[in-house]
Amino acid sequence: MMIMSSPLRRLPLGFFLMLFLPLGAVETQKATDDTYADFSKGTARGVTLTDDGFVVLAPALKKISDVSSPNLWSAVRAKDGTLFIGTGDEGHVYRVKDGKAEVWYDSEDAHVFALALNGKGELFAATSPNGKVYKIPAKDKAEVFFDLKEKNIWALSFDREDNLFVATGDKGLIYKVTPDGKGRIFYDSDEPNIIALEWDKKGNLLAGSQGTGLLYRIDPKSAEAFVLLSSGQKEIKKMALTPEGAIYAVALGAARPAAPALSKMTKLPGKASKDSHPQNAAEDEMMAMMNALPGAGDRSPDASSGKGGSSDLYLILPDGYPEKIWSSKATTHSLAVRNGNALLGTGDEGYIFEVDPRGKARTLLKLDSNQITALFPESDASGMTAAGSNLGALWKIGPDPASEGSFESEVYNSKSFSRWGNLTGRASIPEGSAVTFETRTGNTPKADKTWSAWTELKKNRIQSPAAQYFQYRMTLKGNASPKVDEVAVYSLPRNLPPRITQVNVVSTGAMPPGLLGAAGGPNMAQMAAQIGQMEMAKNAGNHPAGLPAPGNPLEMFGAPPRSTQRPSQDNMHFAYWKVTDSNQDSLEYKVQYKLAGDREWSLLAEKTATPYLAWDTSGWPDGEYTLRVLASDAPDNAPAEALSSEAESLVFVIDSTPPKLEDVSVKRPEATFTVRDAVSNVKSVTISPDGRDYNVLMPENGMFDSRTESFQYKIPKDQQRLFIRMEDEEGNVSAGKIEF
Secondary structure, eight states: OEEOOOSOSSOOHHHHHGGGSOOOSSOOEEEEEOSHHHHTTSEEESEEEOTTSOEEEOEEEEEEEEOSSSOEEEEEEOTTSOEEEEESSSOEEEEEETTEEEEEEEOSSSEEEEEEEOTTOOEEEEEETTTEEEEEEETTEEEEEEEOOOSOEEEEEEOTTOOEEEEESSSOEEEEEOTTSOEEEEEEOSSSEEEEEEEOTTSOEEEEEESSOEEEEEOTTTOOEEEEEEOSSSEEEEEEEOTTSOEEEEEEESOOOOEEOOOOOEEOSSSOOGGGSOOOHHHHHHHHHHHHSTTSOOOOOOEEOOSSOEEEEEEEOTTSOEEEEEEESSOEEEEEEETTEEEEEESSSOEEEEEOTTOOEEEEEEOSSSEEEEEEEOTTSSOEEEEEETTTEEEEEEEEEOSEEEEEOOOEEEEEEEEEEEEEEEEEEOTTOEEEEEEEEESSSSOOTTSOOOEEOBTTBOOSOOEEEEEEEEEEESSSOOEEEEEEEEEEEOOOOOEEEEEEEEEEEEOOGGGBOTTSOBOHHHHHHHHHHHHHHHHHTSOOTTSOOTTOHHHHTTOOOGGGOOOOSOEEEEEEEEEEOTTOOOOEEEEEEEETTOSSOEEEEEEEOSSEEEEEOTTSOSEEEEEEEEEEOGGGSOTTTOOEEEEEOOOEEEOOSOOEEEEEEEETTEEEEEEEOSSSOEEEEEEESSSSSOEEOOOTTSSOOSSEEEEEEEOOTTOOEEEEEEEETTOOEEEEEEEO
């Protein structure tokens, strides 16, 4: 027996929790398959995935007959092993004996949804959409046994006295037909369809409905019904009994919502990660808002979903207690019981699952038929027969294992362009058996023709080219099955530079007390969050409740309008930037500025860890400035591997000088004057004859649109002076006076 070398069989719990945390820094990453949940995301061909996380060779699979019809809707087996198959589209009934399939009856209807054998072994077939039950005593011989006039017949079942019970659609009726062919309505449900029939150990009729997914237990004498299970799904598809009298029931519903595909890659311990630098709640809120702004980049995870519908398996104990023990995204088409376990044949990919009463499941094998429509376990548990659609075929399964099988892993997403290193495994391999691996890579989420070809390992080393996505294929061979319980894959992402998508600068003016921290400094995270919220509102064309309309940042912080404020020496400017990093490294920033006309950048701040900065500009000369931010991933990378990028803001104005009153001329009955600002446009001019009530005075050109505005004022006869208040776009206010 050979043992494949690998890292430890089980990783610490904390390590596994990291699988769901953001990756950080360029470090060696590892993906591990070692549980049933891991392996079940892949594709098994000729191998069984056991409930305790092993991959072994599956029971041998042999096709015993082809059926020309692609749709096999129903199947029943006689005591001598002869199988009868009901098909769709053509409405044929096939007989399969000794591996030979032949058309036993060609009905006039399109579909044969139900077949049944009575106590004498006589065959009955139900056809749709004309709703007739035929008795077929021999090949090509059939007689109408009962004409229901119902559109669809979904199920047939005989009781011990050979009374035939018929489940129908559209009205949800169950008919009872006596052996002489006389029928009547036995039970009228409130559901649109009754689609499954079975008998419990006490001789009660079990009926599964389509509509609200109810499982009825109906007394065959009184026809009184009791709901054993209200599944919350659309239908009860199949029922089957255990030897002890418990009931397995499959409930089907619509496809479940797609779950976000999380990367399996986790970095190996030994180096500080981004999780070592937690941010406080206010900073987290700010980051969320910044990332939500346009241009922040798309961080949506990849999405995956199961095909078809969804299946829930219930176990109803003999005392009536129901429990959901298993769920799958695949649609279940068939159900049988073997050794007390449920066997489920599913659609979409043709898998057979085995689930024990505790809900522990294993993927038994995969057939080439896409839908498994019937399962017939052998009484001695030596194997089973399966009927499949698309391809229409009959299969013999087990009990001996196959000599070869393969397993394809799910597609691993490393979240960035990566080099792939070693692939190691842990397995018990008997003499004469073998386990081999091949790998392939690509840069599309789904493996397609653009991916590299399957390539064998060389001394455990992956030979596939560097790419974002990866998949391995494992092949098991031998007369005695190998037993694989772990596969580990190593990779190293390429370091990519951070990307700054926007640099914004906002003038905050006088800082209100509510934004001052305990140490007297501004609460920058709160400022960033609120400014970011205002930006989002402006881009969306509306504004959040509780916040002012975009325009004056100070109003967000509870400050009065600028026109009522006095000039302050505590003017502040606030900068924030949007940055993404494909490796999710911790970042540090250098901030520089340049005044219009300067040749070199000047340093404002360096090695700051937050994507925002507030600074006092009260002593800065008036003028037009530009801010430059340099982002570096140096905190999480070696000096030689660190990368950086930079971005500049739009030009912003620093203006701490108020407008001036100039060029005053008084010639009664008119006065003229000019209001001029050195840096920014004049925003408003208001006047008052006595310094109490002020009114707006418009410029000669009718609008405030420049740094210099000219005014004319008609002087009332008795007025002695004029008070003038002037404000620029940066909120600087000054006052003037004209004596007449």
